[in-house]
Amino acid sequence: MRALLSVSDKTGLVDFARGLADLGWELVSTGGTARSIRDAGIAVRDVSDVTGFPEMMDGRVKTLHPVVHGGLLARRDLPEHVAAMKEHGIEPIDLVAVNLYPFRETAARKGVSPEEVVENIDIGGPSMLRSAAKNFAAVTVVVDPADYGRVLSALKEGGDALAFRRELAEKAYAHTAAYDAAISGWFAAQRGDSFPNEMSVALRRAQSLRYGENPGQRAAFYMEHAGSGLAALTQRGGKELSFNNLLDLDGALLAADPFRGEPCCAIIKHTTPCGLATGDSALDAYRKALACDPVSAFGSVIAFTVPVDDAAAEAVSSLFVECVVAPSFSEGAVEILGRKKNLRVLEGDARWSPGALDFKRVRGGFLAQERAPLPSVTENWKVVTERQPTDAERADLAFAWRAVAGVKSNAIVLARNGATIGIGAGQMSRVDAAFVAVHKARTIGHDTKGSALGSDAFFPFRDGIDQAAEAGVTAIVQPGGSVRDQEVIDAANHHGMTMVLTGQRLFRH
Numbered sequence: 001m002r003a004l005l006s007v008s009d010k011t012g013l014v015d016f017a018r019g020l021a022d023l024g025w026e027l028v029s030t031g032g033t034a035r036s037i038r039d040a041g042i043a044v045r046d047v048s049d050v051t052g053f054p055e056m057m058d059g060r061v062k063t064l065h066p067v068v069h070g071g072l073l074a075r076r077d078l079p080e081h082v083a084a085m086k087e088h089g090i091e092p093i094d095l096v097a098v099n100l101y102p103f104r105e106t107a108a109r110k111g112v113s114p115e116e117v118v119e120n121i122d123i124g125g126p127s128m129l130r131s132a133a134k135n136f137a138a139v140t141v142v143v144d145p146a147d148y149g150r151v152l153s154a155l156k157e158g159g160d161a162l163a164f165r166r167e168l169a170e171k172a173y174a175h176t177a178a179y180d181a182a183i184s185g186w187f188a189a190q191r192g193d194s195f196p197n198e199m200s201v202a203l204r205r206a207q208s209l210r211y212g213e214n215p216g217q218r219a220a221f222y223m224e225h226a227g228s229g230l231a232a233l234t235q236r237g238g239k240e241l242s243f244n245n246l247l248d249l250d251g252a253l254l255a256a257d258p259f260r261g262e263p264c265c266a267i268i269k270h271t272t273p274c275g276l277a278t279g280d281s282a283l284d285a286y287r288k289a290l291a292c293d294p295v296s297a298f299g300s301v302i303a304f305t306v307p308v309d310d311a312a313a314e315a316v317s318s319l320f321v322e323c324v325v326a327p328s329f330s331e332g333a334v335e336i337l338g339r340k341k342n343l344r345v346l347e348g349d350a351r352w353s354p355g356a357l358d359f360k361r362v363r364g365g366f367l368a369q370e371r372a373p374l375p376s377v378t379e380n381w382k383v384v385t386e387r388q389p390t391d392a393e394r395a396d397l398a399f400a401w402r403a404v405a406g407v408k409s410n411a412i413v414l415a416r417n418g419a420t421i422g423i424g425a426g427q428m429s430r431v432d433a434a435f436v437a438v439h440k441a442r443t444i445g446h447d448t449k450g451s452a453l454g455s456d457a458f459f460p461f462r463d464g465i466d467q468a469a470e471a472g473v474t475a476i477v478q479p480g481g482s483v484r485d486q487e488v489i490d491a492a493n494h495h496g497m498t499m500v501l502t503g504q505r506l507f508r509h
Contacts, residue, residue: 003095004047004068005037006030006125008102009145014040016097016148023155025095050091072096072131076138095151096132097142100125100175104182104225114190121183126176136169137162143175178202194357195368201359206231212243219243228353233325236334238344245301245323245344247271252303252325253350254508255406258374264305265289267297272408272426274300277419278399282312282326288419290319293444301325308333317343325350360509375405375506382501384480384489389498393452393475397500400454401477405506411456412437412464414448414473421446430455434464438471448472456506458482462491469495479505 003025007013010033017027017037027044029037037044050067071093074081085092101122106112132141140161142151147168154161181200188196203222212219221241223231230249235241241249251271256264259278265285267275274296277288282304290297297319304312304326313333316324323344324337337345352371360367377398383389389397400415407413407425412433414422422441424433434453441448449472458481459465465488468476476492480501492499 001094002026002028002071002091003097004028004093004128005044005097006033006047006128007097007099007145008122009099010036012145012148013037014042016145016152017042017044019148019152020095020155023152028093066090068093068128069131072128072139073135075135093132093139095140095142096128097148098125098129099143099145100179103179103186107182107186117186122179126179129172129176133169133172136165140165141168141172143168143172147171178204189355194355194370199368201366207241209243209246210240217243221246224356225353228351229356230350232350233346233348236329236345236347237338238323238340239342241323241344248301249303249323249325249346249350251406252301252323255403256303256305258402258405259305262305266303266406267292268301268303269296269299273403273406273420273423275420275423276403276406276413279418282306282308283315286312286315288417291444292420292423292446293440295444310336313337372405372506372508373504375402376502376504377401380503381477382480382503383498384485384501385492385497385499387493387496387498389475389500393498396452397454397475397477400452401502404454404456405508407456407508409456409507409509411506411508413454414438414441414446414451414471415454416451421451422448430457430459431461431463431467434467438467441471450474452477454478456508458485458505459488460484462487465491465495465497469497474498476500477502479503481505 003020005017005027006029013033013036021027021042027037027042028047028050029044030047034044034046067090070085070088070090074085074092076082076092101120103120106120107117129141129143132139140151142148154164177200181202184200203224206221206223209219209221211217223229230246248268248271252266252268255266255268255273255276262278263281263285264278265282266273267289275289275292277285279285279288299320299322301323302316302321307328307330308326309330310332313336317336317340321343323346325346327349328347329345334345337343356371357368358371396415399418400413403415403420404411404413407423410427410430410433412424413420414437422437424436427433427436438448451473452475453468453473455478458479460482461484474497476497476499478501480503482488489499
């Protein structure tokens with residue numbers, strides 16, 4: 001039996017090669033892989049000895065040869081294939097272990113030249129994988145070092161293991177498809193096209209989930225790249241994450257993102273905030289966010305933008321919470337939160353990958369869009385009312401504008417002193433969203449007089465302004481852009497309000 005080994009990732013290589021050699025397999029290898037095996041005292045033949053041609057053109061040509069691909073593709077059950085192998089001196093190759101040039105890692109390096117990226121496009125590796133996988137009836141193909149142990153166990157047990165080889169073939173084709181998707185995406189990016197005519201999205205299963213949004217729905221979490229987004233988080237406590245946990249974690253991080261660099265806490269239910277606040281510390285921000293709607297906060301997911309210390313952990317632990325995510329936790333905080341055995345504690349920086357697109361599933365396809373920019377707070381905001389905002393109102397408007405970006409549309413937030421006091425989310429009309437925000441605030445006992453209001457999109461009619469005025473709101477921030485903007489501005493002037501137009505819509509469907 002003969003195995004061809006050619007890997008960029010040398011993890012587990014020597015043990016795998018030794019295991020094959022101990023089973024009596026002949027080893028054939030290339031370049032650095034052959035050196036690693038030989039340095040370990042294991043007999044190995046260079047692929048050039050098999051092909052009769054040296055590796056050439058800086059390694060671009062070494063395995064692209066009929067002796068290699070004939071040995072992989074020949075069907076052992078067809079006499080004409082066997083005769084052709086004999087006629088041309090081709091010996092069968094029964095196992096291929098290949099992992100590919102590190103294209104993604106190279107392309108992701110800062111300052112890397114396009115020429116270096118192109119040189120890390122593997123040609124021979126995918127060709128061997130595809131040949132071996134096509135002939136899985138006779139050939140074992142291995143792309144993942146994590147499978148080395150399973151392969152050796154199957155070989156030791158003997159038997160046909162056809163189902164296992166088919167599984168490995170499936171994995172090989174998924175691997176080459178993802179590899180090609182990364183390459184085509186890089187080429188599209190080089191010409192500045194985020195939306196090419198054809199797009200492949202390569203995903204890898206990070207974990208199976210107990211169920212989806214509801215019991216009875218099977219589910220799994222797939223990631224784009226290891227070490228980015230939610231996959232970059234380290235779980236430091238609690239039970240396994242659920243489908244809904246992951247959705248809410250994404251919503252929590254989205255709500256907190258505009259406040260990076262300052263202590264902020266976002267409390268999330270069903271992917272939208274029920275409380276959001278900044279403060280002097282994680283504890284202060286948490287207390288202010290919780291005060292917005294402590295009833296809805298039961299069973300929530302909480303995100304912090306700053307490390308969680310013991311004091312903040314003690315406060316959070318008094319509430320039933322599904323998940324807490326933060327850049328880091330003190331050891332005391334981990335111990336305190338760990339007393340709640342079901343509370344998931346997640347640590348790390350879960351930023352989006354640069355240039356990542358936002359996909360939404362629809363029947364028969366996907367919608368793709370650029371990631372929404374963070375809500376901007378600039379001097380270019382236009383005050384359109386007769387009354388200018390006070391300094392305190394400017395601060396509340398800036399907070400309300402950043403806060404409303406994380407709320408489901410139609411979205412209205414009421415804010416004061418760096419905290420939400422009322423949130424109206426996901427309503428069918430903007431006036432309903434305003435009503436809900438005021439109603440929630442008053443139900444909890446917040447005084448809405450003198451608060452600021454943020455709206456994620458323009459007011460189509462003046463009724464939302466009238467309702468805000470009745471609640472005592474004195475300042476409004478909204479994008480503007482309605483054909484009835486003047487009617488809305490006139491309403492604000494009638495009530496003595498100040499209103500700022502940002503020119504930036506923040507829909508979140």
